[in-house]
Amino acid sequence: MSDMQRRARTPRYLEILNALRADIGAGTYAVGALLPSEASLCARFDVSRFTVREALRRLEAEGVVSRTQGAGSRVLRATPSGVFVQNYRSVSDLTQYAAETELELLKVEDTILDDNTAARLGQDAGETWLLLHSLRRSAEGTPLAVVESYVPQRFRDIAPGLARAKGPIYAGLAKAAGARIERVIQETQALPAPRHVAEALGVIEQSPVLRILRRYSTATDLLIASFNWHHGGDRYIHRTRIGLEREDG
């Protein structure tokens, strides 16, 4: 063993890491399934628990597995997530698909703003808004993003037709309202996926996703706000026509 260790310049935990990555990639351990316990991995690779944990710890840092005390290690995705700062590189390019996507309205419902959401939107908690759920899919049928739009109640009648109209929702709404959108503020954040987003995107709950909050305002009012949930990490590209106001460039 000490002899083996001398010849092999790659650490043992890296071999295990690669073996597990390969297994996950090959589908031996499917997305959503549990990995073998640390104890059985120790037996399989004939190493101490420390070494197995070192490999698992890295798999977790890559976003490939999620580990829970008492429950085990669950496979979140087959390939590393290209975690933003940790990995220093981008994996996929959303805009590649953007041209081929379609918008699909899932649900329209009344909702009362909770404290958290109200704070984010800059509105009063307890207000009743209209909540539109929509889902974008790529041409190949892969879910790309979940969109949740908050709209004032008064647009209740025209709301369901917005998804079927040409152009983006905010444009249709502005037109219907006879208002002009003058300000867009966008916030980007990374979060663990809540249940409904995970289901819609086809990823495991708690796996990292990008949430982009956009607030479209007229000169005086917030007209529409939307949470856009994307697959986590990766490079995010934002396209727009014209940009005014102060900017870093």
Added chain:
Amino acid sequence: MSDMQRRARTPRYLEILNALRADIGAGTYAVGALLPSEASLCARFDVSRFTVREALRRLEAEGVVSRTQGAGSRVLRATPSGVFVQNYRSVSDLTQYAAETELELLKVEDTILDDNTAARLGQDAGETWLLLHSLRRSAEGTPLAVVESYVPQRFRDIAPGLARAKGPIYAGLAKAAGARIERVIQETQALPAPRHVAEALGVIEQSPVLRILRRYSTATDLLIASFNWHHGGDRYIHRTRIGLEREDG
């Protein structure tokens, strides 16, 4: 000890982590300085090396220290970087400072596009462009962002005056050129800081920073492109007036 362990529900390594964070925040261990060795930390906290390493490992994951075999652990920054996907939360809010910042022109120079930059800008490699370096500072004198703008040669005469003009560079340039900017494309990525950026931002080389590439185009041409380097991680907020074209909302 086992008695102490029973009463204390917070793991020992977390206490050490917090103690080290406090020391770093207080300046006991300055940015750029070396932390005590693992061995001396073991002595100070009376724990095994495993426990100290667990704390240091997390400090490293937060981007607070950088660890090198044989060299030691060096302090990279005083506060956690709010690493994007890893931490699931934001730390600072750039816009808080944005109102109080000033723009300062550092350097104007001719540059020939290398393959990499050319590819990013969608221009031909070997072309000669004008490169403007500028630096933003907060009111308190803390460097916030480094901006590198690429501008066509023909703007050589007016370029130096742009920083002193009111409003953003691209607006002044468009006005001077009699052109109208119709499209802005923004790419966000996380990278290890190159030397000149690290120096300007006051962070350690290789520490994670956000690089935002913005390309401002007229109907036909790329008018100006800029790399905006920000402190890593954290929440990035983008403000603009009006947004047209296709969008996710």
Added chain:
DNA sequence: GCGTAAGATTTGTCCAGACAAATTTACCTT
């Protein structure tokens, strides 16, 4: 059938020690 409680499983925290590998320091030679 359903909730509860006990037991089994699984990961989290921690120790004491050992050697390897990379870097830094000190010293010696030229």
Added chain:
DNA sequence: AAGGTAAATTTGTCTGGACAAATCTTACGC
């Protein structure tokens, strides 16, 4: 003074063990 080599320092990898804490499973009682 410059350069190279050996020694000391420091982090990386790894063992084998122990108990704690969270979760899951099973069996029991109502």
